[in-house]
Amino acid sequence: MKKNYLEKNKPEHLIKDAKVLVEKYPKVPLTVDCVIFGFEENKLKVLVIKSDLEYYKEHYSLLGDIVKDNEELDEAAYRILKERTGMNDVFLDQVRAFSHPNRHPGGRVITVAYCSLLNINHHQLKIHDNDLNWHSLSDLAEMAFDHKEIVDGCYAWLQKRIQEHPLGFNLLPVKFSLRELQNLYEAILAVSLDRRNFRKKFASMDLLIDIDEMEQDVPHRPGKLYKFNFEKYEKSKRKWIGIDF
Amino acid sequence: MKKNYLEKNKPEHLIKDAKVLVEKYPKVPLTVDCVIFGFEENKLKVLVIKSDLEYYKEHYSLLGDIVKDNEELDEAAYRILKERTGMNDVFLDQVRAFSHPNRHPGGRVITVAYCSLLNINHHQLKIHDNDLNWHSLSDLAEMAFDHKEIVDGCYAWLQKRIQEHPLGFNLLPVKFSLRELQNLYEAILAVSLDRRNFRKKFASMDLLIDIDEMEQDVPHRPGKLYKFNFEKYEKSKRKWIGIDF
DNA sequence: CTTTACTATGTAAAAGTTACACATTATCTG
DNA sequence: CAGATAATGTGTAACTTTTACATAGTAAAG
Numbered sequence: 239m240k241k242n243y244l245e246k247n248k249p250e251h252l253i254k255d256a257k258v259l260v261e262k263y264p265k266v267p268l269t270v271d272c273v274i275f276g277f278e279e280n281k282l283k284v285l286v287i288k289s290d291l292e293y294y295k296e297h298y299s300l301l302g303d304i305v306k307d308n309e310e311l312d313e314a315a316y317r318i319l320k321e322r323t324g325m326n327d328v329f330l331d332q333v334r335a336f337s338h339p340n341r342h343p344g345g346r347v348i349t350v351a352y353c354s355l356l357n358i359n360h361h362q363l364k365i366h367d368n369d370l371n372w373h374s375l376s377d378l379a380e381m382a383f384d385h386k387e388i389v390d391g392c393y394a395w396l397q398k399r400i401q402e403h404p405l406g407f408n409l410l411p412v413k414f415s416l417r418e419l420q421n422l423y424e425a426i427l428a429v430s431l432d433r434r435n436f437r438k439k440f441a442s443m444d445l446l447i448d449i450d451e452m453e454q455d456v457p458h459r460p461g462k463l464y465k466f467n468f469e470k471y472e473k474s475k476r477k478w479i480g481i482d483f
Numbered sequence: 484m485k486k487n488y489l490e491k492n493k494p495e496h497l498i499k500d501a502k503v504l505v506e507k508y509p510k511v512p513l514t515v516d517c518v519i520f521g522f523e524e525n526k527l528k529v530l531v532i533k534s535d536l537e538y539y540k541e542h543y544s545l546l547g548d549i550v551k552d553n554e555e556l557d558e559a560a561y562r563i564l565k566e567r568t569g570m571n572d573v574f575l576d577q578v579r580a581f582s583h584p585n586r587h588p589g590g591r592v593i594t595v596a597y598c599s600l601l602n603i604n605h606h607q608l609k610i611h612d613n614d615l616n617w618h619s620l621s622d623l624a625e626m627a628f629d630h631k632e633i634v635d636g637c638y639a640w641l642q643k644r645i646q647e648h649p650l651g652f653n654l655l656p657v658k659f660s661l662r663e664l665q666n667l668y669e670a671i672l673a674v675s676l677d678r679r680n681f682r683k684k685f686a687s688m689d690l691l692i693d694i695d696e697m698e699q700d701v702p703h704r705p706g707k708l709y710k711f712n713f714e715k716y717e718k719s720k721r722k723w724i725g726i727d728f
Numbered sequence: 729c730t731t732t733a734c735t736a737t738g739t740a741a742a743a744g745t746t747a748c749a750c751a752t753t754a755t756c757t758g
Numbered sequence: 759c760a761g762a763t764a765a766t767g768t769g770t771a772a773c774t775t776t777t778a779c780a781t782a783g784t785a786a787a788g
Contacts, residue, residue, distance in 0.1 A: 252537040256589030259536070263549050265510035268593065280531060291504075292497040304508050308584040308591060332579050335595050339553040344501030348513065350580050401726050417735080429724055434737070435777065439726060442775090452785095458734040459784040476728065477672055480745090481646050481684060483721065585729040662766080679768075680746065687744085697754095703765035725776090 243438070258355040268351040270314040271385070272330070273301035273376060273392035274323070276358040276372055280421045283372040284389055285323070286381070293343045294382035296374060298377065300389070302349065315352035322370065325361055330354045333395045341384040353392040354410045398427050404445065407466040415453050415461035416440070445471050490617050514594040515559040516547035516573070516630065518637035519568070520671075521603040521617055523700040527670045528617040529634055530568070531626070535613070539627035543618060545634070547594065560597035565673045567615065568606055574650060575599045578640045586629040598637040598644075600653045645671050649690065650716065652711040660706035661685070672715050 240438065253259050286298035301322045305314045308481035320326045333351040341347065363370050378389065400406055408423045420436050440446055446464040453460035488641045498504050519530035531543035546567045550559040556577065565571045578596040584594065608615050621632065645651055665681050685691055691709040698705035 252540060253535050254537045256536050256587065258539050258589070260512055260587060260589030260592055263512035263514075263592065264552055266513050266550070266552075267505055267508035268511050268513065269508075290498050291498045292499050293501050295497060305511070305582075307509055307511075310584065311580055311582040311593070334577050335541075335556055335558040337550075337579055339555065342501065342505060346507030347505055347508065348556070401724070401728075403728050415735090423726065427724060432778075433735090434779085437736085437777090438738095443728070453735095456734080457786060458732075459736090459786085461735055469728070478727070479646070479672060481668065482723070483646075483648050483688070483716070574780090677747075678766090679748085682767080684745090688760075698766095701765080702755060704755080704767090706766055 247474065250317070266346075268305045269302050269347055269389055270305055270311060270317055270318060271300040271349050271351050272292070272315055272322075273300055273351060273353045273389055274319065274357045275353070275375070275392075275396060275409075275424055275426075277340075277355075277357045277425060278372065280425055282375045282425045284375050284378060285363075286373045286378070287322075287368040287369065287370045289382040291343065291382065297380060297382040298378070299382035300385050305350075311350050311352075315350075319352075319354065322367070323356075323361055325356060328354050328356050329408060331399070333392050336384055336388055336391075338384060341363045343383075349388070351388045351392055353395060355405050357409050357411070360409070360466070397427055404466065404471060407468075410466075413449060413451065413463040413465060415463055417461055419464075491634045492515055496662070501594060512590075514547050514592055515550055515552045516545040516594050516596050516599045516633055517567075518545055518578070518596060518634055519561055519562055520598070520620070520637075520654075522600075522667055522670060523603045523617065525666045525670055527620045529620050529623060530608075531616065531618045531623070532567075532612070533614040534625065534627040536569055536588065542625060542627040543623070543630070544627035545630045547699045550595075556595050556597075560595075562669075564599065565613070566624060568601075568608065570601060570606055573599050573601050574653060576644070578637050579641060581633055581636075583629060588628075594633070596637055598640060600650050602642070602654050602656065604656070642672055648676045649711065649716060655711075658694060658696065658708040658710060661691075662706055664709075 255429040271283075271468050276283045276285065285301060288302060289295070289297045301318055303314070303318045303321075305311060309317070312330070315330050315332075316326065319328065319330060331354070332353050333353050335348060335350045337348045339346050341349075358372055363372075375389070375393065378386070380386065382390065396405075406419065406426065409422055410418055413433070416435075418472055419440070420431060420433065423436070424430055445467045449463055449465050451463045453463060506617045509649050515717075517530075521530065530546060532546060534540070534542045534544040546563055547568075548559070548563045550556060554562070557575070559575075560575050561571065564573065564575060571671045574587065576599070578598050580593060580595045582593045584591055586594070603617055620634070623631070625631065626634065641650075646666070650655055651664065651671065654667055655663055661682055662678075664685070665676060665678065668681070690712045692711050692712050694708055698708060
């Protein structure tokens, strides 16, 4: 963005050729890693693959790839997600960059983490592709590189994010019961919530559409099914003001 | 983080030499830009310098520099801040990366934005250094590169952040009045708040220490002075659970 | 037809938020 | 030194939100 500090202390003059300047900049390999959360059997899962590196043989790693020349980071993230899962209609948010000099055994590589949520049952995985699989978040112990740290960072980010945005609806079928919704929140936030208060909360937000259908094939009294009112949410996104710490 | 997609479709085998792999990765110039907010005369300001590039002659730009070999991004941000302002005891948070391919006229440069808040009166600026100065946020129209976009992004981030963390105390003198505190919040959040409710809110948080001194040299009834209880805040950081969107 | 395992719902108490007005106290001015 | 000015400091009632908690209903399975 600017000449470096040593250069800066020379007598002032403007730099005429920005290209020449940038050519002198040091360069680093840059990758994107996707932390894809999914939800199944009331558990939060993360999409992982076996690492390609002998160094990390049998360790899991995230879906990642280099950023191409002239590719935006967002683009790279969507590309990777699409290449690996076939999906292209998913929220994908930049979380942050990880830059520890020794995070990659091959030398310095900086990575930018992206986070997403998707519905496991809506997306068929190419299972044989490097042992791609949904791994339960709670017993994801060791991972290749600093990927465990990245997952932890994204999980914390997700917990916060889901309290402010209805990301969770990506994890549910189009029609879902309130119980399914609550299970989702309980799994992601790792808390248990009072059912009556949970329902009241969502009822008061008025973002669920009662579609007048019931659950099928459940071994107990079926619950009502709802849809999420995406349109209304888009219109009424609140900008909150409140100081709380 | 992984071999790219074309390579991936070759028959499976593990990569023995991670170094060789990384050497093949494309590399990009990477910079850090610091968005330093300060507060003076009840206005929020940003620290800017004149751009070095003839291309952006007379435009302001952020404090930025390349990331050195084997330097962490956080380190780079703290280094830049220290080099330019002399400060090294400030919160500095990564906001996000900006990667538009044409954001720099010299070719592709990716930058990671960091955001900070500091007390203008506590830090003497090297004024002749590239016309470094505090520029009022509200009339910062054009900037070099995509720096206006970066500032806007960081400002939005800051507004949110300051509602959850007491960052604002960095902008105030050690001893401050409640009015000063309120002015700060009003300036950053761009709202006006009820004085009684504001005071009640902070009183209930119990994070202010009444130091039993009064303002001096004010042309009206002086207010009480307080200190922020950093220690107590550290102990009681709340982890909130609440769904709201 | 009884058990099981859920769904569905209401209410009272507590906590937090909002809106609002008046007395007080330094300083400044004439 | 009296009055005007420009702040500080405080309390309360209405409202909203959150929390805690218990009972009745229904489909399926045996």
